[in-house]
Amino acid sequence: MAVTQGQHVEKKSVFSSEREQNQSEARRGMPSFLKTAGLALIVPLLILALWEGATRFGLVAGNQLPAPSAVVGTIWGMAQDGSLWTHMGITMYRILWGFFWGTAAAAALGALVAVSKKAEVLFDPTVQAIRAIPSLAWVPLFILWFGIGEPSKVTLIALGVFFPVYLNVVGGIQSVDRKLVEVGRAYGLSQLQIIRRIILPASMPSFLTGLRSGLGLGWMFVVAAELLGASEGLGYLLVLGQNTSAPAVILASIVLFAFLGKTTDYVLKKIQTRVLHWQDNVKT
Amino acid sequence: MSIQVEAVSRRFEGTTAVENVSFYVEEGEIVGLLGTSGCGKSTLLRAVAGLDTGYEGTIRLHGQEKRGTSKELGIIFQEPRLMPWLTVLDNVTFGLDGPKEEQKKKALDLLEVVGLKDFADHYPKQLSGGMAQRTAIARALVTQPSTLLLDEPFSALDAFTKLQLQDMVLDLWNQYLPTMVMVTHDIDEALALCDRIIILKGQPGVLHDNLKLTQPKPRRKSDPELARVKEYILESLDITKAEKEA
Numbered sequence: 001m002a003v004t005q006g007q008h009v010e011k012k013s014v015f016s017s018e019r020e021q022n023q024s025e026a027r028r029g030m031p032s033f034l035k036t037a038g039l040a041l042i043v044p045l046l047i048l049a050l051w052e053g054a055t056r057f058g059l060v061a062g063n064q065l066p067a068p069s070a071v072v073g074t075i076w077g078m079a080q081d082g083s084l085w086t087h088m089g090i091t092m093y094r095i096l097w098g099f100f101w102g103t104a105a106a107a108a109l110g111a112l113v114a115v116s117k118k119a120e121v122l123f124d125p126t127v128q129a130i131r132a133i134p135s136l137a138w139v140p141l142f143i144l145w146f147g148i149g150e151p152s153k154v155t156l157i158a159l160g161v162f163f164p165v166y167l168n169v170v171g172g173i174q175s176v177d178r179k180l181v182e183v184g185r186a187y188g189l190s191q192l193q194i195i196r197r198i199i200l201p202a203s204m205p206s207f208l209t210g211l212r213s214g215l216g217l218g219w220m221f222v223v224a225a226e227l228l229g230a231s232e233g234l235g236y237l238l239v240l241g242q243n244t245s246a247p248a249v250i251l252a253s254i255v256l257f258a259f260l261g262k263t264t265d266y267v268l269k270k271i272q273t274r275v276l277h278w279q280d281n282v283k284t
Numbered sequence: 285m286s287i288q289v290e291a292v293s294r295r296f297e298g299t300t301a302v303e304n305v306s307f308y309v310e311e312g313e314i315v316g317l318l319g320t321s322g323c324g325k326s327t328l329l330r331a332v333a334g335l336d337t338g339y340e341g342t343i344r345l346h347g348q349e350k351r352g353t354s355k356e357l358g359i360i361f362q363e364p365r366l367m368p369w370l371t372v373l374d375n376v377t378f379g380l381d382g383p384k385e386e387q388k389k390k391a392l393d394l395l396e397v398v399g400l401k402d403f404a405d406h407y408p409k410q411l412s413g414g415m416a417q418r419t420a421i422a423r424a425l426v427t428q429p430s431t432l433l434l435d436e437p438f439s440a441l442d443a444f445t446k447l448q449l450q451d452m453v454l455d456l457w458n459q460y461l462p463t464m465v466m467v468t469h470d471i472d473e474a475l476a477l478c479d480r481i482i483i484l485k486g487q488p489g490v491l492h493d494n495l496k497l498t499q500p501k502p503r504r505k506s507d508p509e510l511a512r513v514k515e516y517i518l519e520s521l522d523i524t525k526a527e528k529e530a
């Protein structure tokens with residue numbers, strides 16, 4: 001590092017301090033997270049503005065593509081006459097029940113298959129074979145068996161939730177560090193204690209990953225279930241919008257699906273970071 | 285006699301790890317298993333610990349033949365093997381039974397000894413390698429096992445911590461005279477701590493020598509007697525030299 005005097009006259013100093021730079025940057029602008037948030041918002045806001053403008057000035061036919069404000073208006077209207085809460089409520093009820101049953105069945109069978117070699121040979125090939133069937137193909141059969149009411153919908157959603165949870169439970173338990181299990185054996189823990197004190201917590205990360213992808217699939221299946229015969233629910237709004245040529249209703253339903261899907265995933269994500277705070281890779 | 289290993293061999297699909305090894309460990313003795321890498325020290329220790337039951341031969345604990353783990357044995361592995369979801373304190377109490385308060389007190393006392401009292405609430409991801417190993421040592425000691433099995437417990441530690449923990453082990457040994465079997469490939473460590481050194485050699489590992497050290501502990505590192513023993517061990521581990529003699 002040779003700095004010859006006189007040559008770089010304009011240079012103030014021969015060294016640079018990261019600390020000083022950071023400080024001056026902090027003084028100059030807003031905190032960095034606000035900056036990235038602002039950056040991320042530019043595109044969506046621009047699209048919304050263009051969309052709103054295009055419909056206001058009649059560039060697009062309003063009865064094909066309603067303005068964002070019209071969509072918000074539709075939601076607002078449903079909130080005031082109370083139908084919004086019924087539709088959202090019944091959809092939430094279906095997904096939660098389906099999620100619950102799917103998870104319960106997957107956790108029970110997955111744990112059994114992962115722990116016992118016999119159970120694996122007995123059940124796993126069948127489960128894998130059923131998994132190969134696109135789950136929506138079951139719909140007609142479920143409707144035949146359970147009718148058009150709630151049971152067929154909940155069963156379909158549970159089926160969608162089942163597979164990702166099952167796969168993650170089995171994978172999670174089977175990949176528990178053998179060395180940790182050995183510590184338990186060295187302390188003379190019983191098989192049951194080893195499961196409770198080592199295998200369960202060690203497979204938690206994988207289980208929670210399974211829950212999140214299971215929930216994602218659950219939302220897909222709730223749409224399918226409600227499209228195929230329902231008189232209430234957000235999916236029914238999609239059908240209603242189509243039948244009454246009301247795109248604002250369809251868009252409102254899409255927005256609400258997105259909102260609920262994101263919210264439920266957010267809740268699971270919060271649970272995940274809280275439960276797995278000990279993990280080395282979860283950002284804090 | 286506390287531990288008897290009689291004609292133990294262990295084969296893994298084709299390869300033999302140890303062949304026909306016999307030795308015994310008296311009550312309250314510190315015995316070192318010394319040998320080059322891959323000669324079956326860990327394999328032998330796992331057999332004694334009962335974690336591996338696929339060996340041939342007999343292993344007796346207090347005169348009784350056993351296959352499988354026992355609560356009387358405490359084990360310190362080559363790696364820390366801490367439960368990542370438990371705090372340092374909960375890791376230390378992992379093998380303890382009894383009232384929570386008592387467990388906590390015992391664990392904190394030991395954490396003080398290994399110098400980690402201030403880290404009781406930390407998680408393993410927040411520890412350095414040496415700190416993690418010290419936690420594992422505390423976990424093994426907290427149950428006050430009558431026999432301690434150690435598999436290169438200090439090999440991952442820096443020189444200072446290593447000496448410090450060796451002193452700690454000696455202190456502990458003075459307090460309640462546990463029987464110890466310690467795998468190591470550090471000759472100085474074996475010389476500082478052991479009453480007897482069992483030298484394994486070759487692949488498959490066979491028992492090469494069984495040295496008895498009578499110097500009282502703690503021993504001075506500069507002891508000329510020890511220097512002679514060290515030279516002897518180095519010579520007997522030196523394969524080229526042994527071959528020339530043969």
Ligand SMILES: Nc1ncnc2c1ncn2[C@@H]1O[C@H](COP(=O)(O)OP(=O)(O)OP(=O)(O)O)[C@@H](O)[C@H]1O
Pocket residue numbers: 296297299300301319320321322323324325326327328469487
């Ligand atoms: N589970 C296993 N399966 C197959 N071979 C094994 C197994 N465990 C150990 N071995 C073999 O047994 C031999 C002895 O291994 P061991 O781990 O006991 O060596 P070691 O003396 O402890 O070496 P180090 O000082 O490097 O820890 C090695 O050749 C190893 O490849």
Ligand SMILES: [Mg+2]
Pocket residue numbers: 325326327362435
């Ligand atoms: Mg080893």
